[in-house]
Amino acid sequence: MKNMILYTIGSPNGIKIPILLEELKLDYTLINIDITKNEQFSPVFTALNPRHKIPVLIDNECSKGKSHVLAESCSILLYLADKYNKFISDDLNSRTKTIEWLFYQASTEGTVFGAYGHFSTYHKDKVIDPYPKERYLKETVIVLDYIDSELKHKLFLVDDKYSIADIAMFPWIIWIINFYNIDKVIDMSAYSNITNWVARCCARPETMKGLETYHYLDIKNNH
Numbered sequence: 001m002k003n004m005i006l007y008t009i010g011s012p013n014g015i016k017i018p019i020l021l022e023e024l025k026l027d028y029t030l031i032n033i034d035i036t037k038n039e040q041f042s043p044v045f046t047a048l049n050p051r052h053k054i055p056v057l058i059d060n061e062c063s064k065g066k067s068h069v070l071a072e073s074c075s076i077l078l079y080l081a082d083k084y085n086k087f088i089s090d091d092l093n094s095r096t097k098t099i100e101w102l103f104y105q106a107s108t109e110g111t112v113f114g115a116y117g118h119f120s121t122y123h124k125d126k127v128i129d130p131y132p133k134e135r136y137l138k139e140t141v142i143v144l145d146y147i148d149s150e151l152k153h154k155l156f157l158v159d160d161k162y163s164i165a166d167i168a169m170f171p172w173i174i175w176i177i178n179f180y181n182i183d184k185v186i187d188m189s190a191y192s193n194i195t196n197w198v199a200r201c202c203a204r205p206e207t208m209k210g211l212e213t214y215h216y217l218d219i220k221n222n223h
Contacts, residue, residue, distance in 0.1 A: 004028035007045065008055035009035060010214025012175040013073040013110065017055045019167050019210030020077055024084050030213060059083075074102040077164040087163045098158050101165035105172070109147075112139045113172050117180045121221060137185060140176070144191055147173075151193035155200060162204065170201045171216070179221045 004021060006028050008014040021028050033039045033054050040052040049056045049071045057076045059068040070076045078099065081088040089095050116136035119127050127133065147169070150157065157165040173194060176182040188195060201207055202217070211217055 002027050002029045003059065003061040005031065005058040005060070006055060007031045007033050007048065007057075009033055010216055010219060011054070012113075012172040014054050015171050015211060015214060015216050016073045016167055017057060017076055017080075018213040019171075019207050020080055020087065020164065022210040022213075023167075023204070023206040024080065024086060025206070072106075074106050074168055077168055078102060081164045087167070089159060089161070089163070094159050098163050098165045101157055102168050105165075105168040109143055109169060109172055112136060112143050113176050113180070116140045116182075117176070121180050140182065141186065144186070144194065148191045148193045151197050154193075154197075156197065162201070166197075166201055167207075170198050171211075173198050174217065175219075178217070178219060181221060 004026055006017055006021065008017060008030065009032060018030065033045060035054070039045060040054065045056070046052065048058070048069055051071065053071060055071070055073055055076060057070045057079075059070070059079075062068045070079055078088070088098050116133070116139070119132040119136060124133075154160055156162050157169065177188065182188070202211065
């Protein structure tokens with residue numbers, strides 16, 4: 001049995017953990033959970049995470065000799081970064097800023113982008129009222145404006161060093177461009193700080209290995 005077992009899918013939240021596992025050069029088993037077949041509601045997966053959400057990580061190498069089951073993508077990122085003392089700073093201010101980005105990703109970036117995709121892409125034929133899409137498009141612009149401003153004169157989000165803050169955030173940018181086709185309604189050339197940052201993240205060989213577990217950069221929505 002490998003030390004790490006990851007249950008996930010090729011989604012913005014699901015891809016974060018393969019990226020970090022590859023960056024840490026850890027050996028792991030990847031188990032795909034097909035949510036189109038409701039596999040997240042299977043007895044096996046429910047026993048691991050009663051909230052029925054991916055990703056879930058099982059760490060079979062713990063100090064107490066017992067397996068440790070973790071859920072929530074940002075929580076898993078923080079756990080792995082702390083365990084291996086990589087991709088997060090020991091400096092209190094920098095560490096706190098990194099964790100702040102994790103909270104922001106979970107509470108705002110993912111929520112806003114996900115809501116926009118819900119109304120603009122997944123269920124666009126069911127929504128007659130234009131208000132939901134218009135509202136979350138405005139919220140998406142607010143999020144993009146903030147991220148772009150934070151990246152001004154920066155290579156990465158915290159201390160110009162690649163960290164779990166970047167790993168948490170950048171997959172969603174790729175998703176809203178490639179799958180939600182946000183570039184058809186927003187001029188992404190206005191967000192060069194963001195697009196250059198995403199390119200820097202993707203230029204890392206181990207990060208690219210993580211993305212390639214699900215051919216993440218090739219997932220497109222051509223409709």
